[in-house]
Amino acid sequence: MTWLALPPVLAWVPFLNPIALPAGARLWMFLPLAFCIALVYRATRARTARELPWPTVINFVQIVVAMVLIAVGFYALHALVLWFS
């Protein structure tokens, strides 16, 4: 980082100025959101917070795997359409 780059960083105000996401970060932003969804979903089905950790991890992995499979399926469909067109 150079001194020329410092003023915009110092002027950045959280929640007021948007964050410029690095290229490729958009994809990885899916993971924390999927974890939050798994955590809240399991919390609505738990008696106490002690029951949460393992079911949350399983749920998180299920969501991620399902989303990857959906993405692969759509990619294959897209490739097939291109192949036959």
Next chain:
Amino acid sequence: MGTDANQPSIARTLQAGILAWILPGAGHFALGHRGLGIVFFSAISFAYLTGVAVGGVKTSVDPQGNRWLFLAEMGVGGYTTAFYFWSSSIRVPPGSDPEYISFFPESDVAQIYLAAAGLLNVLAVLDALSRAQTGGLPTYHRDLPPAREDPGGGRG
């Protein structure tokens, strides 16, 4: 508190629902489920605040610009009301440098996080209402396996 802390009542149910709507996890906390309250607060607040931070408050909480997103955000009533007043106070003159405005891809990521957080808190509000009526049991408690012995004996 009296001995009827687990007895369902309209006031107790309403209190849990309204508190959960204003602040994620507050309804569960008031019902005595402090662990679950912290979990709901952490997960939903993280998603909501990440959304506002990525998209910026001016673009993210704007009922005129995106009314359906705002409706979803209203699932977290306390946060959205506070951010709405902040967003309304920001004046962006036409043609000025849009330093407060986010565009693709940041605005997309922010919208997904905010909508998910709002809808997750709707789930949390319904769960708080359900627990207030059932004496602390989750909605699908009949489908759950038997509870293990809890050495602490407390509620989560």
